[in-house]
Amino acid sequence: MSQPMILCRGLTKTYQKGSTTVTPLEALDLEVPEGQFLALMGPSGSGKTTLLNLLSGIDSPTSGTLEIAGSEIGSLSRGQLTRWRARNIGYIFQLYHLVPILTAFENVELPLLLDSMSKSERREKVESALELVGLSDRMHHRPTELSGGQEQRVAIARALVADPKLLVADEPTGDLDRESATRILELLQALAHEHGKTIVMVTHDPRAADAADRTLHLEKGLLITQP
Numbered sequence: 001m002s003q004p005m006i007l008c009r010g011l012t013k014t015y016q017k018g019s020t021t022v023t024p025l026e027a028l029d030l031e032v033p034e035g036q037f038l039a040l041m042g043p044s045g046s047g048k049t050t051l052l053n054l055l056s057g058i059d060s061p062t063s064g065t066l067e068i069a070g071s072e073i074g075s076l077s078r079g080q081l082t083r084w085r086a087r088n089i090g091y092i093f094q095l096y097h098l099v100p101i102l103t104a105f106e107n108v109e110l111p112l113l114l115d116s117m118s119k120s121e122r123r124e125k126v127e128s129a130l131e132l133v134g135l136s137d138r139m140h141h142r143p144t145e146l147s148g149g150q151e152q153r154v155a156i157a158r159a160l161v162a163d164p165k166l167l168v169a170d171e172p173t174g175d176l177d178r179e180s181a182t183r184i185l186e187l188l189q190a191l192a193h194e195h196g197k198t199i200v201m202v203t204h205d206p207r208a209a210d211a212a213d214r215t216l217h218l219e220k221g222l223l224i225t226q227p
Ligand SMILES: Nc1ncnc2c1ncn2[C@@H]1O[C@H](COP(=O)(O)OP(=O)(O)OP(=O)(O)O)[C@@H](O)[C@H]1O
Pocket: 015, 017, 022, 023, 024, 042, 043, 044, 045, 046, 047, 048, 049, 050, 051
């Protein structure tokens, strides 16, 4: 079998609050194959965001191992982690986080400005990311001129533009009506099944979880196996 995209063994995160130790994630073992669309559910405070932040290199584990695409990232320094993240992770937020004064094109272009790349190469990548999310005709619109579903698709194009292997999404349909949510979920399914992206999506919505290939449940920092 090929190596998993995500491999966690005994992954643990603790915080010290005065004399109390908070353990948002405890000894988590997890394997996710490349191209899988995984949903992560659990009550508030169960450790979902903590896990997303570890998988995406925003935070580092206290103990355990964490391999993404065969690289151990748990022990990288902050600077190494920032560079690794820019190449390997696309992050999708519930409230899109687009820059309001920039057009859809300029928002999607942002992650590429850190790379030394010609303007024409950048344009090509931005245009194909916007085409992939079905927004070629909205390229020069600003966020206020787009619907919520379209804003989320711009945000997905921005997450995709540097061609990361792993997409992490924190409640990507949480602020959308049912029809827009369905289109976003179909897009995420296509990204996993047709483009080989591995996707980890936090959601409170059972309908969104149903769109995924597999659902994991967290409770008090522990993984509850699916019945
Ligand atoms: N920086 C921090 N310092 C101390 N405790 C923290 C920190 N970050 C998270 N925690 C604690 O870890 C636990 C898990 O938090 P986390 O944000 O991962 O939960 P969640 O499942 O994403 O919740 P929600 O669905 O409400 O977003 C909570 O008890 C939280 O208070």
